[in-house]
Amino acid sequence: SFCPQVSGIFNTRSGDSACLAAAIMGASSLGRSMGCAVCLLVVGVVLFCLGIWMTTVYVSFTPVYTELTCVLNDPEVTSFSIGTFELGVAVTSTCSNPNPYDLIVSSTKVGQVYMGKANAMSEVGTVTDIPEKKLPADGKGNITAYLSIAPSGGIFGSVFDIIMSSEIPIWLENNLEVKVDAKILFGSFKTTRPFEKKCVMNWKVELPATSKLGPMSCADTFAELIPEPVGSSAANTLTFPADSMAGEEIDEATTQKNVGCGLGMAFGYGLGVGFCILGAILFCRARRSTKAAEAKQSQPADVPI
Numbered sequence: 020s021f022c023p024q025v026s027g028i029f030n031t032r033s034g035d036s037a038c039l040a041a042a043i044m045g046a047s048s049l050g051r052s053m054g055c056a057v058c059l060l061v062v063g064v065v066l067f068c069l070g071i072w073m074t075t076v077y078v079s080f081t082p083v084y085t086e087l088t089c090v091l092n093d094p095e096v097t098s099f100s101i102g103t104f105e106l107g108v109a110v111t112s113t114c115s116n117p118n119p120y121d122l123i124v125s126s127t128k129v130g131q132v133y134m135g136k137a138n139a140m141s142e143v144g145t146v147t148d149i150p151e152k153k154l155p156a157d158g159k160g161n162i163t164a165y166l167s168i169a170p171s172g173g174i175f176g177s178v179f180d181i182i183m184s185s186e187i188p189i190w191l192e193n194n195l196e197v198k199v200d201a202k203i204l205f206g207s208f209k210t211t212r213p214f215e216k217k218c219v220m221n222w223k224v225e226l227p228a229t230s231k232l233g234p235m236s237c238a239d240t241f242a243e244l245i246p247e248p249v250g251s252s253a254a255n256t257l258t259f260p261a262d263s264m265a266g267e268e269i270d271e272a273t274t275q276k277n278v279g280c281g282l283g284m285a286f287g288y289g290l291g292v293g294f295c296i297l298g299a300i301l302f303c304r305a306r307r308s309t310k311a312a313e314a315k316q317s318q319p320a321d322v323p324i
Contacts (some may be wrong), residue, residue, distance in 0.1 A: 052301055052304065052305040052308070053302065053305040053309075055298075055301055056298045056299075056300075056301035056302035056305055057298070057302070058298070059294045059295070059297050059298030059301065060294070060295055060298035060299065060302065061298075062294050062298075063290075063291045063292070063293070063294030063295030063296075063297075063298055064291070064295065065291075066286070066287050066288075066290045066291030066294060067287060067288060067291030067292065067295065068287070068291075069283065069286070069287035069291070070283065070284050070286070070287025070288035070291055071287070072283075072287075073280045073283030073284045073287055074280070074284055076203075076276075076280055076283075077276065077277075077280035077281075077284070079119040080119060080203055080272075080276050080280075081276070082261065082269075082273070083201075083203070083208055083269050083272045083273050083276060084118060084199070084208075084261050084269055085117045085118055085261065086258050086259055086260045086261050087114055087115070087116055087117075087118075087122060087124075087154070087197060087258065087259040088114065088115050088117075088256055088257070088258050088259075089112040089113065089114040089115075089162065089256060089257040089258070089259075090112065090113045090114075090115075090254060090255075090256055090257075091110070091112050091218075091234065091235045091236065091237065091254075091255045091256065091257055092110075092111045092112065092113060093232070093234055093235075094108050094109065094110045094220055094232040094233075094234075094235055095108065095109045095110075095111070095232070096108060096230045096231070096232060097109050097165070099230040104169075104170050104224075105167075105168065105169045105170075106144075106166075106167075106168040106169075106222070106230065107165070107166070107167060107168070108165070108166040108168065108189075108232065109163055109164070109165055109166075110163065110164045110165075110166065110218075110220075110235055111161050111162070111163045111164075112161070112162045112163075112164075112257060113159060113160075113161055114152075114154055114159065114160055114161070114162055115158075115159050116154040116155065116156065116157065116158055116159070116160070117157065118156060118157070118201075119156050119157060119201075120156050120199070120200075120201035120202075120208075121153055121154065121155055121156055121200075122153075122154045122197055122198065122199060123151060123152070123153050123154070123197070123198040124151070124152050124154060124162055124195055124196070124197055124198075125149065125150075125151035125152070125195070125196055125198070126146070126148070126149035126151075126164075126194060126195060126196075127194045127195065127196045127213050127215075128194050129145050129146060129147075129194075130145065130146035130164075130191055130192035130193055130194045131144075131145060131146075131191070131192050132144035132145055132146065132166055132167075132168055132189065132190070132191045132192075133189070133190040133191070134168070134170060134187060134188070134189055134190070134222075135187070135188065136188065137188070137190075137241065137242075137244075140190055140241075141170075143168050143169060143170045143189075144166060144167045144168035144169055145166070145167060146164050146165070146166055146191060146192065146193070146194075147165050147166065147167045148164070148165045149162065149163070149164045149165070149195065150163065162195075164193065166189075166191060168189065186221040186222065186223045186233065186246070186248065186249055187221065187222045187223070187224075188219055188220070188221055188222075188246045189219065189220050189221070189222050189232075190217065190218070190219050190241055190244075191217075191218050191219075192215065192216075192217060192218075193215070193216040193217070193218050193237060193257075194213065194214075194215050195213070195214050195215075195216070196211055196212060196213040196214065197211070197212055197214065197259050198210075198211045199211070201272075203272055203275055203276050203279070207272070208268060208269070208271075208272035209268065210268040210269075212263060214259050214263065216237045216238070216239065216257060217237065217238055217239065217240055217241045217243075217244060218235050218236065218237040218238075218244070219235065219236060219237075219241070219244040219245075219246045220232055220233050220234065220235040220236075220246065220247070221233035221246045221247065221248060221249050222249075223249045231249050231250075232249065233246065233247045233248055233249040233250065233251055234247045234251055234252075234253050234254075234255060235247075235255065236253070236255040237255065237257045
């Protein structure tokens with residue numbers, strides 16, 4: 020409606036041109052305002068999502084290390100000779116890794132195996148192999164230890180004396196280490212820590228040639244252990260606690276996590292909300308300007324006299 024008024028007053032071709040140029044410039048300005056508003060809103064949403072992601076990372080790595088817990092399954096006899104009493108045993112533990120990164124569990128050295136009562140143990144074998152096992156993040160895995168037991172002649176008599184009426188305790192050294200190599204945003208958490216556990220299980224021989232094992236239990240020392248009877252359904256666990264891990268590395272990784280995630284959350288939430296508010300204000304202003312221009316265009320043009 021503005022253009023006909025200008026044309027009627029000046030009645031020149033230059034008036035129409037000036038009006039058209041003004042209309043184009045006004046439309047271009049509104050378009051730029053609307054575009055800026057949309058861009059600010061998009062950037063604000065992206066930054067806010069960054070803050071949410073940083074919060075998720077912070078929660079996932081709090082604490083930096085959560086203790087690894089293993090359930091000791093019933094030992095299995097892999098081989099047995101009634102003549103020599105040589106015994107092969109496989110002990111499997113199902114371990115749960117609650118951390119958001121992989122853990123690697125392996126053997127550090129050969130563990131010794133003993134037989135007999137707690138106050139009269141004799142060395143009878145070794146833990147021959149504990150294959151390295153990778154426990155996936157937030158997952159489970161099985162760790163198997165293989166034992167080779169060959170009672171010597173020195174203890175054979177004492178074992179033979181109790182074999183018909185009692186169960187024979189088998190004691191073993193379980194030497195493991197846990198490796199951690201986790202990436203935490205701007206830093207990392209690397210450490211390797213050995214865990215030396217003492218374990219015990221009862222062994223029972225039944226004629227003519229049957230061999231049975233009781234559930235295995237573990238502790239820090241042999242003195243803390245009491246063998247469970249064969250046939251018991253006791254479910255024992257083995258833990259790798261956080262206080263046994265490297266305190267300095269955990270503290271350093273915790274600081275990196277707190278600083279990195281804290282800055283990320285402040286940056287994401289702060290700028291995200293700010294950009295969204297600014298974009299919303301510009302968008303509302305652009306909408307009002309558009310409605311005002313449409314209202315002017317809808318008014319009837321004045322007819323020049």
